[in-house]
Amino acid sequence: MIIFVDMDEVIADAYQRHIDWYNQAFDGDFTKEDCLGKEFWQCVPDSHQKSVRAHASHVGFFKDLGVMQNSQEVLEQLNREHDVYIASAAMQFPNSLKEKSDWLDEHFPFIPWKQRILCGHKHILKGDLLIDDRSYNLENFKGRSLLFTSPHNIENNDFERVSSWKEIASLLL
Amino acid sequence: MIIFVDMDEVIADAYQRHIDWYNQAFDGDFTKEDCLGKEFWQCVPDSHQKSVRAHASHVGFFKDLGVMQNSQEVLEQLNREHDVYIASAAMQFPNSLKEKSDWLDEHFPFIPWKQRILCGHKHILKGDLLIDDRSYNLENFKGRSLLFTSPHNIENNDFERVSSWKEIASLLL
Numbered sequence: 001m002i003i004f005v006d007m008d009e010v011i012a013d014a015y016q017r018h019i020d021w022y023n024q025a026f027d028g029d030f031t032k033e034d035c036l037g038k039e040f041w042q043c044v045p046d047s048h049q050k051s052v053r054a055h056a057s058h059v060g061f062f063k064d065l066g067v068m069q070n071s072q073e074v075l076e077q078l079n080r081e082h083d084v085y086i087a088s089a090a091m092q093f094p095n096s097l098k099e100k101s102d103w104l105d106e107h108f109p110f111i112p113w114k115q116r117i118l119c120g121h122k123h124i125l126k127g128d129l130l131i132d133d134r135s136y137n138l139e140n141f142k143g144r145s146l147l148f149t150s151p152h153n154i155e156n157n158d159f160e161r162v163s164s165w166k167e168i169a170s171l172l173l
Numbered sequence: 174m175i176i177f178v179d180m181d182e183v184i185a186d187a188y189q190r191h192i193d194w195y196n197q198a199f200d201g202d203f204t205k206e207d208c209l210g211k212e213f214w215q216c217v218p219d220s221h222q223k224s225v226r227a228h229a230s231h232v233g234f235f236k237d238l239g240v241m242q243n244s245q246e247v248l249e250q251l252n253r254e255h256d257v258y259i260a261s262a263a264m265q266f267p268n269s270l271k272e273k274s275d276w277l278d279e280h281f282p283f284i285p286w287k288q289r290i291l292c293g294h295k296h297i298l299k300g301d302l303l304i305d306d307r308s309y310n311l312e313n314f315k316g317r318s319l320l321f322t323s324p325h326n327i328e329n330n331d332f333e334r335v336s337s338w339k340e341i342a343s344l345l346l
Contacts, residue, residue, distance in 0.1 A: 002297065004297075085294075085297055091274065091286040091287070091289045091290075091291070092286045092287075094271050094274040094275065094278075095271070097270035097271050097274060097291065098267050098268070098270050098271060101264065101267040101270060102267065105267075112293070113264040113265045113293050114264070114265075114293030114294045115293055115294070116264045116292070116293055117264075117290065117291070117292040117293070117297065118264070118270065118290070118291040118292070119289070119290040119291070119292070120285070120286050120287030120288055120289055120290070121258075121287045121288070123299075124175065124177075124258055124290065124298055124299055124300060125297055125298070125299060126296075126297055126298060126299030126315075127297060142299075
């Protein structure tokens with residue numbers, strides 16, 4: 001089985017990085033629990049939204065992101081049993097490209113370069129399963145789609161949902 | 174029609190960069206005509222091969238590469254009539270990722286980020302046509318394959334061959 005796995009919000013905690021950068025810049029005290037059902041930029045005062053929406057373009061945003069709980073051990077096992085590819089719609093953020101490659105080298109060294117994809121549209125991917133937090137990526141994928149729970153997508157009921165890597169393990173291993 | 178177009182040797186003249194860097198470092202006078210049927214590293218003395226094979230890992234190798242003749246105007250027209258994606262197996266060279274993105278911004282601005290793919294294996298691409306200079310990419314692609322002529326592949330007879338962007342235009346436009 002060919003499995004595509006998104007990066008941000010699925011194996012890398014970009015949402016928390018948004019919160020941390022904002023809290024530090026604006027002396028805030030947001031947590032993920034304050035953000036359910038929203039993109040993080042929608043949680044902050046109007047006058048701060050532009051700043052938050054620019055986060056991902058900055059050098060360093062994707063460096064040293066937290067690793068989503070249990071993603072390493074479950075992906076390592078999935079990679080033994082299936083053809084696993086990391087697929088991130090990273091081309092929007094040129095500064096992220098090497099940071100993402102380095103991050104994968106550090107935290108997912110068992111996924112070699114041949115199994116890594118930095119792309120735009122994901123509907124050009126041919127495989128059996130896509131695990132992603134974004135409905136617009138899952139909508140046009142022809143195989144099975146798993147929506148990985150993230151603060152911004154908790155109200156979406158259009159896809160089979162998984163909320164943890166342990167849940168993915170129980171479904172797929 | 175979904176068309177995937179490789180970068181190096183197809184729209185970007187990486188082979189000439191190898192030659193230029195080598196000639197400069199070793200006071201050489203190689204031209205492409207000296208290299209027919211070979212990878213460039215196979216053309217140089219044994220003691221220089223390691224140096225040539227390391228070229229693509231260096232910062233700057235993919236910066237300011239020459240643009241393959243007629244590729245811009247033909248791709249701009251193809252992009253109006255079809256769904257064109259640039260697909261480069263760049264993940265092997267992390268230093269190349271932003272250089273490739275910047276290069277596309279400069280020379281192919283009409284191909285936006287959503288239509289750019291930096292990957293490893295290309296058999297995960299789902300589409301109708303792949304234009305590439307590497308037989309190992311074309312072999313596992315399920316659609317139509319066009320082998321773009323490069324010094325290293327002139328002896329390959331396994332694929333439909335194109336030797337210029339004017340030829341691609343006459344086939345596809």
